[in-house]
Amino acid sequence: MICLDKLPNSQPQETVQISLRRHSIDLFRIFFFTVLMLIVPVIILVLMRLGDVHVLNHPIWGPASVLVLGGYLLIIHALTITEITDYWLDVWIVTNERIINAEQHGLFNRLVSEVHLEQVQDITSETKGFLETFLTYGDVYVQTAAERERFRFKNVDNPDDVKITISQLVTTCKNTHNHSPRAISPGIGAPATSQHHDANVKL
């Protein structure tokens, strides 16, 4: 497991400022579709009963139905836990030195990338749609100086606050490194971001 106190390749004075996941609405969507899929066989059984069709009592189709239902439940379970794992492993960690982007796509595709805060050029937050506006979640884009795709924090809570916090961390980091490139002050980033930090931390 990844320990937030000991991030890989961390520097001595590096501290985690924000740890973000996708908004819990994504988790709700997963559970909603799971419940929908669970309801389907119940509806079929009820309709059969209403139509005076008693498949479960049939000497062959009865056992076959039990196995089909069992297999269906196992498949739903496998799909649901895979979706939850996908959700759980999408994490964006912002420290006072860098941004770490870890994204899971299915079970066999994982992307982990990081960018130093000094390289950040532009930060954009985007909230579009009724649900995103109502529940205050959206995307945050971090554009770096390097010729590469910009970072995208997908469906994070309070994207505007996240943007402000990262902007402040970037400013603090750039000032610190411009004045004393080697020495990093112990409290770097903390005073300027403490309010936003409290509001955004999601471990």
Place this chain on the structure above:
Amino acid sequence: MISFSLAYLLIPFGLIFLLALVFFFFNIFHLKRYAIKSPATTMVMLAYTVSFLVIVLVIGGYIATIDWQKRFELGDLVPTFQASQRL
């Protein structure tokens, strides 16, 4: 008429069960390997395990009540599910 054992029905189910088992272990492995260490992650792993065990035990309970040695003929597959067929 050729007759078949009811146990043949267990083969496709067994394959699905194996697939679900592989998915279960892969998901636990991914959480163990890549997730952020926190009590919530432990709870998620526990939830995966408990839900999987509950499903397996419930299905296993039903399967155990069925006589899989029973044989059937193709003619028995004709769906006659009306009330008169109730056991």
